[in-house]
Amino acid sequence: MYVKRLKSAGYTPRMLPRRLRLFAVLAAAAVGGLLLLGWVLNPQRKTPLRKVFSPAEWVRHWKGIDRYDPNQALLSEGDPNRREVALTFDDGPDTRYGPQIAAILKDKKAAATFFLVGMRVKEHPEVVRRLAAEGFELANHTYNHQSLPALKPHQIANELRLCDADIFEASGQHTSLMRPPGVQYNDKVLEVARALGYVTVSWTVGARDYEADTSPEFIRQRVLARAAPGSIILLHQDTAATAAALPEIIDSLRSQGYQFVTISQMLEHLHAKRPAAPQIPPQKMHLTKILLDR
Numbered sequence: 648m649y650v651k652r653l654k655s656a657g658y659t660p661r662m663l664p665r666r667l668r669l670f671a672v673l674a675a676a677a678v679g680g681l682l683l684l685g686w687v688l689n690p691q692r693k694t695p696l697r698k699v700f701s702p703a704e705w706v707r708h709w710k711g712i713d714r715y716d717p718n719q720a721l722l723s724e725g726d727p728n729r730r731e732v733a734l735t736f737d738d739g740p741d742t743r744y745g746p747q748i749a750a751i752l753k754d755k756k757a758a759a760t761f762f763l764v765g766m767r768v769k770e771h772p773e774v775v776r777r778l779a780a781e782g783f784e785l786a787n788h789t790y791n792h793q794s795l796p797a798l799k800p801h802q803i804a805n806e807l808r809l810c811d812a813d814i815f816e817a818s819g820q821h822t823s824l825m826r827p828p829g830v831q832y833n834d835k836v837l838e839v840a841r842a843l844g845y846v847t848v849s850w851t852v853g854a855r856d857y858e859a860d861t862s863p864e865f866i867r868q869r870v871l872a873r874a875a876p877g878s879i880i881l882l883h884q885d886t887a888a889t890a891a892a893l894p895e896i897i898d899s900l901r902s903q904g905y906q907f908v909t910i911s912q913m914l915e916h917l918h919a920k921r922p923a924a925p926q927i928p929p930q931k932m933h934l935t936k937i938l939l940d941r
């Protein structure tokens with residue numbers, strides 16, 4: 648039908664398709680070439696293709712700051728030459744599944760880092776005290792768990808300062824690692840965090856366990872399929888599915904020769920230069936408004 652209509656419009660059957668065919672072959676070759684390049688440049692086959700083809704990522708790699716950028720105090724990934732992963736749990740303290748998760752980790756002697764929300768710390772200081780006593784690493788996930796890029800610098804500083812004050816009150820420990828809510832950050836967030844002595848911690852393997860209907864099986868499969876040397880695994884401690892998936896995740900990774908490290912240990916293994924402790928004493932932290940709010 649189509650050919651007939653073309654003919655009647657004065658085309659011979661070959662004229663139009665010829666150019667189209669050439670274009671299709673070139674396009675297919677370009678796509679195929681790019682995919683092949685992505686395959687070759689991505690030896691562990693774990694890096695998302697968007698990163699493989701992002702010029703910004705290549706610049707970061709060329710500068711040697713794709714894992715830890717000392718100027719921004721941003722940790723994106725651990726040492727890929729070490730068979731280690733960092734389990735990180737956001738949004739605690741949680742009283743329903745948090746203690747269960749901590750018990751599994753303790754039972755299996757797996758190190759982990761907990762990114763805690765200040766206003767929840769205030770509600771359940773005993774859970775935080777226990778996490779600290781059991782040797783887990785405590786970290787800052789802001790006071791209110793609101794998106795930081797929209798805030799003014801002194802508000803970002805307050806989010807970190809208030810959360811740290813509550814964690815200190817509960818556990819006697821100050822924090823020097825932070826993860827922005829939703830891992831949403833920009834240069835302003837990184838600058839404020841660094842000025843307050845924080846390393847900002849991103850992630851490489853997300854379990855999507857924050858979605859209500861995620862099953863333990865999905866979490867387990869997703870984490871195990873994506874984990875690689877140097878992975879930062881992002882989990883949450885307020886979901887039943889995560890607690891149910893955790894024992895098998897730990898056992899399986901361990902059987903593959905992985906060790907579990909805290910984020911601080913991961914930074915040490917990268918020889919990361921962490922930011923200096925804040926120049927502003929905590930009790931004078933309201934001065935951050937003047938120092939940082941440009």
Ligand SMILES: [Zn+2]
Binds near residue numbers: 737738788828
């Ligand atoms: Zn969170």
